[in-house]
Amino acid sequence: MATQQRPFHLVVFGASGFTGQFVTEEVAREQVSPERTTHLPWAVAGRSREKLLRVLERAAMKLGRPTLSSEVGIIICDITNPASLDEMAKQATVVLNCVGPYRFYGEPVIKACIENGTSCIDISGEPQFLELMYWKYHEKAAEKGVYIIGSSGFDSIPADLGVIYTRNKMNGTLTAVESFLTICSGPEGLSIHDGTWKSAVYGFGDKSNLKKLRNESDMKPVPIVGPKLKRRWPISYCRELSSYSIPFLGADVSVVKRTQRYLHENLEQSPVQYAAYVTVGGITSVIKLMFAGLFFLFFVRFGIGRQLLIKFPWLFSFGYFSKQGPTQKQIDASSFTMTFFGQGFSQGVSPVKNKPNIRICTQVKGPEAGYVTTPIAMVQAAMTLLNDAADLPKAGGVFTPGAAFSRTKLIDRLNERGIEFSVISSTEV
Secondary structure: OOOOOOOEEEEEEOOOOHHHHHHHHHHHHHHOOOOOOOOOOEEEEEOOHHHHHHHHHHHHHHHOOOOHHHHOEEEEOOOOOHHHHHHHHHOEEEEEEOOOOHHHHOHHHHHHHHHOOOEEEEOOOOHHHHHHHHHHHHHHHHHHOOEEEOOOEOOEHHHHHHHHHHHHHOOEEEEEEEEEEEEEOEOOEOOEEHHHHHHHHHHHHOHHHHHHHHHHHOOOOOOOOOOOOOOOOOOEEEOOOOEEEEEOOOOHHHHHHHHHHHHHHHHOOOOOEEEEEEEEEOHHHHHHHHHHHHHHHHHOOOHHHHHHHHHOHHHHOOOOEEOOOOOHHHHHHOEEEEEEEEEEEEOOOOOOOOOOOEEEEEEEEEEOHHHHHHHHHHHHHHHHHHHOHHHOOOOOEEEOHHHHHOOOOHHHHHHHOOOEEEEEEEEEO
């Protein structure tokens, strides 16, 4: 991508927010990565110079780089001030937008980036926002030749690229994949910052508008290749992982489906059916989650219920979400594994009227999901935009990670930084 005219290759917007501070640290690591052969000028952006300086000072201490603050630009801008967003966008090749919930704060940043010829990456896990931005801005972004890429954190790079990796490793045609997410925590348990909780509350509270958006889009259905993938029960037992599982209610299914549509319509690839689940362990965990889920789904339907959910995240999530977020010890002890079970047909075997005769199991494993994997994925997505221009979609536009990066070296980059893609088994039946 053309970077010569802009003072900064990357700008982290919302750098003083909870997730933004971890993204800032990750860009600082990338800046001095041994593989780097070129200079990486970058900046942090937000409302308060003092807070941005504090984030840089904390990163400098953590990384043992006392001069970091003097190496990084500082841009003062505010989501409520469009002129300040324009000024930020004009100085960047790629903006890393960490300001959520995106349904409230995401669109002005995308608008400013497109108008000023700047690419933008976010880490939204909000399907309604992601799909609406595609309908509103895809053509405008394409005209400007810029790339707007959503869901480039833990939501939903492991799932989206995991399906593509599984397809690439199968010796034949992949037709269906189920993924199972397992989160591991240390002795101090698991905690997630309530910013993610807020996004979920507002998303579930507004599900009718997502349905309306999809109905209005009136897109022709993507063809189903091979037998239709059956949905599991709301609580099902996965024999291979010896664990109960429930449907994963994040953005992964929405994102993967959009990627598969893009790959089918633009690159003539056979579309893959997809379903996502999360393992919940034994029967005690199932009961606990059932109660939490019923509370959530009841309260999220009413305005006053949503206010209570947002005011008391720790109470209604049974301790999983908090306003403080995880401690460093909790982060260090956490990890995730996403296991993909795929089926398809070997070369020469027709998916019409035949049963799938190949099964494949792959995995994506990585460190803590929200504040280690997400920054790595986001920053490596940005580095791929900067360095793999020839392998991106020819014109700009609004893309899922899989649509933008399916032909790039992003999976290799992630493997090098501890987010590991691997084949567990592949058998012909």
